[in-house]
Amino acid sequence: MAPTSSRETVAPADAAPRPDLRELASALEGTPAEQGLRERKKLARRAALIDAAQQLVAEHGLDAVTVEMISAEAGVSARTFFNYFESKDDAVLGAEDTGLSEDVVRTFVDGGPTGKLLTDLRVLVASLLAPAGEAHDRVVRAMDLMQQEPRLLQRHVVWMDRHKTRLGELFEARRATAPFSASPELLTMLVLLLIRTALVAWEHAGYTGNPADHLPDAVAQLIDIVSADLES
Amino acid sequence: MAPTSSRETVAPADAAPRPDLRELASALEGTPAEQGLRERKKLARRAALIDAAQQLVAEHGLDAVTVEMISAEAGVSARTFFNYFESKDDAVLGAEDTGLSEDVVRTFVDGGPTGKLLTDLRVLVASLLAPAGEAHDRVVRAMDLMQQEPRLLQRHVVWMDRHKTRLGELFEARRATAPFSASPELLTMLVLLLIRTALVAWEHAGYTGNPADHLPDAVAQLIDIVSADLES
DNA sequence: ACGCAAAATTTCATCAACTGCAAAAAGATG
DNA sequence: CATCTTTTTGCAGTTGATGAAATTTTGCGT
Numbered sequence: 001m002a003p004t005s006s007r008e009t010v011a012p013a014d015a016a017p018r019p020d021l022r023e024l025a026s027a028l029e030g031t032p033a034e035q036g037l038r039e040r041k042k043l044a045r046r047a048a049l050i051d052a053a054q055q056l057v058a059e060h061g062l063d064a065v066t067v068e069m070i071s072a073e074a075g076v077s078a079r080t081f082f083n084y085f086e087s088k089d090d091a092v093l094g095a096e097d098t099g100l101s102e103d104v105v106r107t108f109v110d111g112g113p114t115g116k117l118l119t120d121l122r123v124l125v126a127s128l129l130a131p132a133g134e135a136h137d138r139v140v141r142a143m144d145l146m147q148q149e150p151r152l153l154q155r156h157v158v159w160m161d162r163h164k165t166r167l168g169e170l171f172e173a174r175r176a177t178a179p180f181s182a183s184p185e186l187l188t189m190l191v192l193l194l195i196r197t198a199l200v201a202w203e204h205a206g207y208t209g210n211p212a213d214h215l216p217d218a219v220a221q222l223i224d225i226v227s228a229d230l231e232s
Numbered sequence: 233m234a235p236t237s238s239r240e241t242v243a244p245a246d247a248a249p250r251p252d253l254r255e256l257a258s259a260l261e262g263t264p265a266e267q268g269l270r271e272r273k274k275l276a277r278r279a280a281l282i283d284a285a286q287q288l289v290a291e292h293g294l295d296a297v298t299v300e301m302i303s304a305e306a307g308v309s310a311r312t313f314f315n316y317f318e319s320k321d322d323a324v325l326g327a328e329d330t331g332l333s334e335d336v337v338r339t340f341v342d343g344g345p346t347g348k349l350l351t352d353l354r355v356l357v358a359s360l361l362a363p364a365g366e367a368h369d370r371v372v373r374a375m376d377l378m379q380q381e382p383r384l385l386q387r388h389v390v391w392m393d394r395h396k397t398r399l400g401e402l403f404e405a406r407r408a409t410a411p412f413s414a415s416p417e418l419l420t421m422l423v424l425l426l427i428r429t430a431l432v433a434w435e436h437a438g439y440t441g442n443p444a445d446h447l448p449d450a451v452a453q454l455i456d457i458v459s460a461d462l463e464s
Numbered sequence: 465a466c467g468c469a470a471a472a473t474t475t476c477a478t479c480a481a482c483t484g485c486a487a488a489a490a491g492a493t494g
Numbered sequence: 495c496a497t498c499t500t501t502t503t504g505c506a507g508t509t510g511a512t513g514a515a516a517t518t519t520t521g522c523g524t
Contacts, residue, residue, distance in 0.1 A: 004503070012379040038491055054279045066480065076505050082482065118461040150393045154386040180460065182453040185432045186425065190457070200417045221414040226458040227420075229410065231352040270471075270520060298509065314511065461481050 001190040034149055046084050048074040050094040054141045057092050092182035093142045093155055098131040100124070100166075109170060109180035121187070122219050124170075125194045126212040132199070140207045141197065160192050167191065278316050280306040282326040286373045289324050294381040325374045325387055330363040332356070332398075341402060343410035353419070354451050357426045357442040358403075364431070372439045375431065392424050400421065426450055 052073035056065045067088055071078045085091040104127045106122055107113055132139045146152045160167075168184040182190075193214060201214035284305035299320055303310045309342055317323040336359040340352055360420045364371045377386045393400075400416040426447060433446035 014271050040489090041265075042501085067482085068480085078481095079483095079504070080502055083502075085421070086482090088481070118457050118463040153393055154389050155388045157386050161385055163460040164382075182454050183429065183433070186429045186450060186453050187430050189425040193418065193425055196421050197418045198413070216417060221418050222481070223458050223462065225350050226455050227462070230455065230459075273520095274472090299511085300509090310510095311475075311512090312473055315472075318511090320510070 038226065040219070045074065045076060045080075049076070049081060049084055049159050050092050050138060051077070052092070053088070053091040054138075054145060057145055057149070057211050060146075062088075062092065062151065089152055089155065092145060092149075093152055094138045095099070095155070096135070098128065101127060105170065109173040109177065111174060115178060115180070115184070118219060120221070121190060122194065122215050125191055125198070126215055128191075129195065129198060129210070132214065134160040136207070143207075147203075155194060156196060160188060163189055198223075253429060260438040263412075276304065277308060281308070281313060281323050282318055282370065285320070285323040286326070286370075286377065290373070291383070294324070294383065296378075315369070321384055321387070325375060325384060326367075326370045327387070328342060328367070330360070331395075337402065341409065343406060347410060349410070349412050349414070350454070353410070353422065354426065354447050357423055358393055358447055359442040360423075360448070361427065361430060361442070366442050368439070375435050375439075379435075388424060388428060393422060396420055429453075 001216060047203050049070060051071045053065070056069055056073060064125045065088075067081050070088070070091060072079045074081075081091070085095065104124065108124050111121060112120065114120055142152075151174050171184045171187050174180075197218040198211050201211075202211040205214070241421045256406065266270055279303060282330060285297070285302045288305060297320075299313050300310050302323060303313045306313075310321075313323070317327070321327075340356050343357060344352065346352055376386075378387075399420050403416045403419050403440070430443050430451040434441075434443040437446070
């Protein structure tokens with residue numbers, strides 16, 4: 001009964017931790033004069049759903065939280081939930097489809113920026129990781145939840161699978177300009193390795209700075225391993 | 233249908249080979265005199281379920297096949313299905329938990345067999361991949377299905393997660409004997425990379441020989457990538 | 465052989481994720 | 495205000511998965 005009916009109490013002045021609609025209100029504030037009301041509400045609802053999902057899962061665990069709970073907490077119907085996310089897991093992780101920007105892709109395909117495959121891969125991954133540094137807090141919460149609920153970790157693979165074709169095309173296109181011997185599959189896995197290693201290192205560093213900051217170290221570790229094997 | 237045991241209850245007087253029990257019968261013959269009948273039936277049912285799942289999915293696609301279909305094809309109830317497998321995917325992939333043998337682990341931890349981290353990792357992964365070469369046909373079918381249904385690919389990550397702790401301990405233990413700088417997370421991802429690359433290469437080679445045969449090439453590709461970055 | 469106890473299967477009930485559909489509500493527009 | 499478009503919502507239905515009791519199967523001592 002009246003779980004979240006605060007449609008009238010628009011009190012954005014005080015930051016009272018009212019979990020239900022606080023986020024919708026603040027989010028509406030966040031983008032005061034941009035686009036239409038429709039777009040703003042859409043973003044606000046989406047954010048509210050993510051926040052509700054993350055908060056509930058952090059408190060009760062992934063399996064103990066139902067879509068209905070999340071929807072109720074965000075003040076929408078369960079059916080609407082699935083208009084925004086394909087699955088419960090997606091909502092918990094705040095899944096955003098962050099693609100690669102056009103110029104980064106073009107540079108990579110043309111054999112740049114340095115011409116060294118590993119370094120250029122690092123640059124590619126850095127641009128992939130950039131959005132994670134922006135939506136900072138939400139990504140942090142998602143990472144923490146991944147620790148607690150290993151099942152969410154599968155998202156990395158889902159992401160990779162969704163972009164496998166695109167990555168494969170990138171690698172093939174670059175091969176024409178700057179030949180290399182590695183298979184697309186190995187390179188795709190290498191991208192995944194770099195992403196995951198950087199994110200974990202970022203977490204170990206207490207989420208300071210940008211996840212991409214830890215990419216050089218990941219590459220250095222790789223080089224160390226291989227170098228140690230070469231010298232006999 | 234019961235030529236194996238002495239006192240058998242031949243319940244169906246007409247022992248007509250109904251399609252659903254065909255595989256059970258043949259599987260029962262396969263292991264003539266080992267353990268009790270209970271154990272043999274268990275294995276037979278398990279095999280029947282896997283075969284039914286793989287055949288049905290190959291024909292109709294993963295989502296078009298329900299657990300009830302698989303169970304019916306194998307001649308058991310749907311509830312029994314879940315006594316054998318945790319999920320539909322597990323059945324389709326014939327999920328077997330292949331661990332690491334004790335001596336391989338000990339050798340690795342003691343800094344062996346060659347003392348070079350990358351090469352020793354290769355050996356470790358080879359022993360991990362060995363069972364895949366034995367249960368040949370079932371693994372082949374699973375790999376083919378993974379091609380058609382990328383969602384099944386998540387299994388790699390699930391496996392990794394399940395053994396992450398163990399692998400981490402291995403790496404830490406070895407570090408004491410033969411120090412290295414790489415983080416456990418990166419090494420775990422590297423293991424995953426080697427497994428996946430080897431399996432894909434094996435598939436491209438038409439499933440001839442052993443998946444582990446393609447590990448040297450995977451390592452060589454890695455070395456190439458890193459070397460190309462080091463020169464100049 | 466017999467019958468009993470343990471183990472496994474089946475039946476039945478329940479929950480939760482997810483989807484399609486059509487009506488209703490709300491924003492956008494002139 | 496009238497109308498068009500987009501989005502939400504309720505509802506029925508399918509499917510994966512789990513729990514518990516009822517029933518069957520198996521192993522084994524007597």
